[in-house]
Amino acid sequence: MKKVFIAIVLVSSLFAACKETGKSNESEKNITEKGEQAEKVKAPTTSAICLLDKLSIRETPSSKGKWITSMSLGEKVAFTGEEITDSKSKKQYYKVKLTDGKEGWTRATFLAVNGKVGAMLESANVYKRPDLLTKTEKKYSVMDIIAVTENQGDWMKVKGKRAEGEYVEEGWIKSSNITNDEIDIATAKFASSAIKKSTMTERIKALQEVIGNPDLSSSKFVSIIEGKIKDYELRNKEIDVKDVKVEEEPKS
Structure with a gap:
């Protein structure tokens, strides 16, 4: 009888231990899952x-x-x-x-x-470091779109393709030369595409569409674009005059 009692006690103890272990494992599993979920939520974009x-x-x-x-x-x-x-x-x-x-x-x-988009307000010298003594021969042009990757005082480290460059480059420029207004950036983007058109007539038409867009009317670049349109129109007239003169020349 004593042996039976001892056996029952042992089985009961074993069952209780297994049950507790199961709870512990389940608890650990839940903690792990919650931890993983928390880690995913905390991960910064x-x-x-x-x-x-x-x-x-x-x-x-x-x-x-x-x-x-x-x-x-x-x-x-x-x-x-x-x-x-x-x-x-x-x-x-x-x-x-x-x-x-x-x-x-x-x-x-x-x-x-981790960059912040911007557009060049005016032509800007490029420096190797945030130091006036490190000026290079390179320049960013008005309406070039860049990304600012670092700030140091009134200097900004930028990354982007210059209008006169062939590749994406990095360098330092003065922060006063940049606008981060989204309307200015959109205007610069569309104007830059328009300027790349093959003929003067196509450029004029594309630029007129840019400044004719009411969503872009408040951009700081509108007056610059209007100036480019006048320049292209003048150059177009000069080309027409030359063509007329060539046609009027008597044949020998």
């Missing part, structure tokens, strides 16, 4: 600025990946933190998320992570 118009976003980190959509120069996107370097091309790719929810991979070279 890193912003990035697109530095090239019509920059492609693809399903995979490769130039041969399926095309999803493209980004606009100056557009702000979310950088997910995922990055891959193509083993063959050695090109680095970042995974980004657009404001409409689309996600994909794009070239890291043409993004400014």
